[in-house]
Amino acid sequence: MEVMTSSISSSDAVTAYDRLHPKVRRWVRDQGWSGLRPVQVSAARAILGGSKDVLISASTASGKTEAAFLPILTDVADRARDGLSALYVSPLKALINDQFARLEQLCEAMDIPIVRWHGDASQAAKARFAKAARGIALITPESIEAMFVRHPDRVQRLLSGLDFLVIDEVHAFMQGPRGLHLASLMKRLAAASTVPTRRVGLSATIGDLPRAAAWLRPDDPARVDIIDEPGSRLDLMLVIKGYVEPGQGGDMRRTAAPPREPNEGEDDDVIDDGAQGAAIEAISANLFETLRGENNLVFGRSRKTVETVADSLRRRSEQRGVPNEFFPHHGNLSKDLREDLERRLKESDWPTTAVCTTTLELGIDIGSVKSVAQIGSPRSIASLRQRLGRTGRREGESSVLRLYVIEPALDPRSSFVDELRIEVTRAVAAIRLLAQKFYEPAETSEALATALLHQTMSLIAERGGVRADAAFGLLSGPGPFADVRPADYVELLRYAKAMEIVEQAPDGVLMLGDFGERLVQARDFYPLFAVEEEWRLVLGAKSLGSIPLSNVVAIDGLVVFAGRRWKIVGVDEKTRVIQVEAHRGGQVPRFENLTSEETHTRLTAEMRAVYESGDTPAYLDAAAKALLAEGRDAYGRADLTRRSILEMGRNVLLFPWVGSGAVAAMCVALAGVGVRAEDNGVGITVSGSISMTVDGLKKLAAFTAEDFAAVENAARGLGGAKYDNFVPEPLLRRLWGRRNADVIAGLPEIARSLLLSA
Helix, strand or coil, rough: CEECCCCCCCCCHHHHHCCCHHHHHHHHHCCCCCCCCCHHHHHHHHCCCCEEEEEECCCCCCCCCHHHHHHHHHHHHCCCCEEEEEEECCCCHHHHHEEEEEEEEHHHHCCCEEEEEECCCCCCHHHHHHHCCCEEEEEEEHHHHHHHHHHHHHHHHHHHCEEEEECCCCHHHHHHHHHHHHHHHHHHHHHHHCCCCCCEEEEECCCCHHHHHHCCCCCHHHHHHEEEECCCCCCEEEEEEEEEECCCCCHHHHEEEEECCCCCCCCCCCCCCCCCCHHHHHHHCCCCCCHHCCCCEEECHHHHHHHHHHHHHHHHHHCCCCCCCCCECCCCEHHHHHHHHHHHHHCCCCCEEECHHHHHCCCCCCCEEEEEEEEEECCHHHHHHHCCCCCCCCCCCCCCEEEEEEEEECCCCCCCCHCCCHHHHHHHHHHHHHCCCCCCCCCCCCHHHHHHHHHHHHHHHHHEEEHHHHHHHHHHHHCCCCCCCHHHHHHHHHHHHHCCCCEEECCCEEECHHHHHHHCCCCCCCCCCCCCEEEEEECCCCCEEEEEEECCCCCCEEEEECEEEEEEEEEECCCCCEEEECCCCCCCCCCCCCCCCCCCHHHHHHHHHHHCCCCCCCCCCHHHHHHHHHHHHHHHHHHCCCCCCCEEECEEEEECCCCCCHHHHHHHHHHHHHCEECCCCCEEECCCCCHHHHHHHHHCCCCCHHHHHHHHCCCCCCCCCCCCHHHHHHHHHHHHHEEEEHHHHCCHHHHHHHCCCC
């Protein structure tokens, strides 16, 4: 595959510009551009100069959208045949709305219809567009799925003759259930196509571009031309601020770091989001003093953190008698509230800080913000880099990052893991890897079985029935289900038949069973991710958003939502509507059980390097410097430079210095040899004696191929994806074993390394 970089001459730029359609060139001039950017020149050269797929990797605000669409619109301007010329796929409705606003004027000037095609878009506009059967649609994977299931005739009429399939935010689609879903839909679109469709991928900087190319075109990665425009050197102004949460008590005790002498049978509470009391209030005070008067983003690890901080900042504004500039942004808020905040950020008429989850991490255009803050140490360097792309976008400006880390206060019951101060250490390690331009590779999704069952049901609904061999032939092969074997599929179908999800006619055709019909007809069938039933919060006639049904609610109950406090004045059980009115009390609802983000081995290894380094970064504030010194002191006292096994009361701590995926696999393997172990955030905590632990490690160090199968069979708790309850457990375990085959194969070496320091 060809890789193009930014060595663009002036003659290249002129040639690329001259090759654009006259109406496209006029639009470029109307924007007041002095010329095309390097990424746009390279993209024009690749798209207009060949027949290959194209992957465009460039930093935020580099002009990727125009890089793709200026040459695409040039190419399809004179298209005569019916059907859509291009389909743009995005992970976010908000991003579709944003891109529609950027492209609408240009498409109108070229007499090319364009439409937003998602659940919130106008049904009338979509119907008119479908009738005209030409132009460009901006769509989500879920809406493609709905078209396959509900209107397969539209797939043939609108999508079978696509010239271009544009996938935005490829890095986001390369992992997770939605990535599996879209990859499968791409195979099905290709099967329905009557002409070769070129794929164009758009992405922020990706660490493994060949892997991204293979995701974009699994059956022929060499067919993908890669345009890599990494951008200029990161100019970063940075501070890491440390906080200690006093008097944590039971609420601060972690399963990841149990006390040295836990009471028998004692349950440890899990911190669900890092939003503790006094520390969060202190962080909010600092945010209030430092961010007022500018546009900023503050990222929290969960919706609960977001609501807690936004509410604290709003109350501070009221206490000071100043206008509130701080507003929450997360997936449970109503579309109107989110879009109002996005417009306020973009138009910059008033200083605005959005306290958000990952909802503002992707490429929605909110203009350039002054700074980015994050509560909690980074666990993903790629995600951190994506967030930083929101700041320092104006010429001559530096990116500004504030990291706020919270460590527990130490007392006689504190664990050694708490003494290591892993939050501040991980934050320093993340910054070091950021400077090294490291990015984690995309991880394979755990929803493989769910995706296969979902797509089988969708195929049956689309076609009114399908033979098993035909379904497997379409879905398998290079792509999302490459690891699935014919025997796996047969096992899945037999189980689905027993569950009345599918049934088989005498001629071998698969059809939907009674339960399968109900699943496909349900309104939440189209997304592959699980959708919780939720209560809708309403103030008068205005919808504020929704909270999960797991929250127990009652009349006169108090809740914090949308950055404000409310009293529940009415509950409609039938429609699941909660009427609220403003109130001064309230508590943040439980939005979700936050699962721990995975960490890469490079990050964990870099944490060890931080512990063993003598330098104290200047970007740490006094509290963070003291916390780092405490962590290094604990590391030194335990002699972890030479030792990797520590006995702590009735527990044993293992420090293999590997990523969370390897730690999870090792815990499963140890359980298989009778040793109970769990991830403690920086290593493994074993419940038992040192002799039992060493004996378990010796067994693990001597593992053979048969033992690896035993590790697979020992895996439990794998049914977390949407339809995993309808998948046989042995199949879930086999797929887990294949997905983690390399990690499992490396466990004996990890065990031997640990034993060397025993």
